[in-house]
Amino acid sequence: MHTAMDLSEIILYLDxxxxxxxxxxxxxxxxxxxxxxxxxxxxxxxxxxxEHEFRPPFAFYLKTxxxxxxxxxxxVSLKNKILATQKNSKRPFTKLFTHQILLCKxxxxxxxxxxEASDYGLNLDEKLWVSKFDSLENIKKKQEKWKNEMENxxxxxxxxxxxxxxxxxxxxxxxxxxxxHLKNIIVEQQSDERNVITxxxxxxxxxxxIKEYAKKMAKGICQLCEEEAPFSDKQGNPFLEVHHIxxxxxxxxxxxxxxxxxxxxxxxxxxxxxxxxxxxxISSKNFSYLN
Numbered sequence: 638m639h640t641a642m643d644l645s646e647i648i649l650y651l652d653x654x655x656x657x658x659x660x661x662x663x664x665x666x667x668x669x670x671x672x673x674x675x676x677x678x679x680x681x682x683x684x685x686x687x688e689h690e691f692r693p694p695f696a697f698y699l700k701t702x703x704x705x706x707x708x709x710x711x712x713v714s715l716k717n718k719i720l721a722t723q724k725n726s727k728r729p730f731t732k733l734f735t736h737q738i739l740l741c742k743x744x745x746x747x748x749x750x751x752x753e754a755s756d757y758g759l760n761l762d763e764k765l766w767v768s769k770f771d772s773l774e775n776i777k778k779k780q781e782k783w784k785n786e787m788e789n790x791x792x793x794x795x796x797x798x799x800x801x802x803x804x805x806x807x808x809x810x811x812x813x814x815x816x817x818h819l820k821n822i823i824v825e826q827q828s829d830e831r832n833v834i835t836x837x838x839x840x841x842x843x844x845x846x847i848k849e850y851a852k853k854m855a856k857g858i859c860q861l862c863e864e865e866a867p868f869s870d871k872q873g874n875p876f877l878e879v880h881h882i883x884x885x886x887x888x889x890x891x892x893x894x895x896x897x898x899x900x901x902x903x904x905x906x907x908x909x910x911x912x913x914x915x916x917x918x919i920s921s922k923n924f925s926y927l928n
Contacts, residue, residue: 731759
């Protein structure tokens with residue numbers, strides 16, 4: 638499988654599912670986690686799930702998400718959230734306690750967690766677990782093991798179908814948005830100062846909206862060679878690639894005024910030749926977005 642799904646696409650997919658009044662399937666959630674690169678992305682993803690009030694089954698938390706939580710308080714919060722549902726029956730949620738031990742910072746804390754597990758009805762091996770505190774290395778190994786297992790699963794083999802579903806939903810969504818509405822969404826995302834979590838989510842979400850805005854404004858014409866896109870994608874959209882005029886790696890910003898849409902050939906030309914005249918030409922093109 639060569640297709641990948643970045644965080645901006647994952648967040649948009651969750652937004653589109655919410656708009657349809659549906660819940661993401663556990664297989665979809667598992668593959669989303671698989672494509673996350675680090676703990677910050679996991680936090681952003683999890684905050685989006687909570688924002689939309691999705692209710693994944695316990696299996697998602699216990700078999701997938703728990704491996705990727707690297708913050709002690711987040712682990713405690715998730716554990717308490719799940720245990721609060723166990724008023725009448727107490728399922729053996731061993732991983733919630735053992736993962737908390739891996740994240741705690743002292744033997745004293747580890748012993749306290751073991752006692753809490755015992756009070757809950759779980760008898761964990763004290764000799765095995767009391768010395769495993771502050772074990773981020775073990776957590777990273779668990780993450781790697783989970784991803785390796787995922788790569789050999791049926792879910793992984795079906796990911797291309799999931800991604801195709803997302804691309805179809807995304808294409809339909811952006812086709813229905815007017816140019817002005819799309820631009821207003823981007824501006825609102827940039828100016829939204831409600832809280833840190835919202836700003837983090839918007840920073841990732843804005844990426845995909847800016848890409849779609851650039852392609853919409855190009856209207857199927859490469860902004861370097863000024864030829865039509867070489868082909869259309871499966872949804873019938875002219876295939877162009879979005880290029881940041883000033884590279885993000887060199888301090889460029891992910892914003893409307895710093896992107897152009899190029900055919901694949903010109904996109905490679907820009908990166909390989911870095912020709913001054915090409916740069917001047919695409920730099921002048923971005924003003925059409927702003928006017």
